[in-house]
Amino acid sequence: MSKINLDQDKCIGCNTCPLLNPEVFEMDTTTYKAKVKSQPKTVDEATQSAIDSCPVQAISVEN
Numbered sequence: 001m002s003k004i005n006l007d008q009d010k011c012i013g014c015n016t017c018p019l020l021n022p023e024v025f026e027m028d029t030t031t032y033k034a035k036v037k038s039q040p041k042t043v044d045e046a047t048q049s050a051i052d053s054c055p056v057q058a059i060s061v062e063n
């Protein structure tokens with residue numbers, strides 16, 4: 001199973017990943033950075049799109 005990692009040190013809080021896949025990503029209201037809400041079973045199109053769209057490459061997949 002793949003694991004999504006989100007590096008909050010890199011995240012600039014642009015809100016793109018929760019917009020593209022609110023099932024997997026959400027904004028942390030204390031830090032204003034994104035976090036993984038729930039690990040997806042597979043890296044589907046919406047998740048991949050969020051990974052590709054992150055302006056600072058903060059999201060990666062661990063296989």
Ligand code: SF4
Nearest residue numbers: 011012014015017054
């Ligand atoms: S797309 Fe990247 S920079 Fe934007 S909120 Fe998500 S992790 Fe943070």
